Amino acid sequence: MALSRTFRVTLVHVPLLITVACVSQTNAPATATDSPQPRTATYTCADGTRITIENLGTSVRVLGPDGASEDLPASPANQSSRFGAAHDAIVIDGRDALVMKGGKTPLTCTR
Template sequence: MASRSFRAALLLWPLVLVGACTSTPAKSPVAGTSPTLAGDGTPQPPIANYACDNGGSITIRNVGSSIRLLGPNGVEEDLPASPANQKSRYGEARDAIVLDGREALVMRSGHTPLTCTR
């Protein structure tokens, strides 16, 4: 149990560091939708497409207190807010995403962090 807690703490530490970053404010969300706010207070649209540094793309759908990550090859993953009372950091087990304005930092266990921009 302690080993699991330690690994979770190691995973979340980069999120704390990255959460302090800022970027250019995002455009207004689609009318009639309820946006969430990123760490810098800019609205995140209910669904957004991101182009990633590796040439790939992802789609992030805000679904209340979590996000649904739609990756390449039809892979879907739900990530809860972490901690639960905020709208910019999402993660579970070995995967995490930090939303900051128009950028999303995608971190997966065993892979180099990936920056994606909408």
């Protein structure tokens, strides 16, 4: 009798679980729908400065507000969102970029 009841309860719950698994997520993070990093993008940073990041595939070229440029390779080499060399690094996540310069506070920038 107990086995028969377990079987009936399972038959009721399986379609329910399948339906729940098929329901779309409405609270997915915003970055999931963002487009990939464009070839060239200008970012406005939290301190009011603007930088331009040129995506070269296996590296990025960062143009600072003073016109100076710096090339940062992918780190590790198979990455398409993390770039860095020595004490400088950039992490690109959707429309945001976290810019880290040696000896300075990390800076969030948005395109």
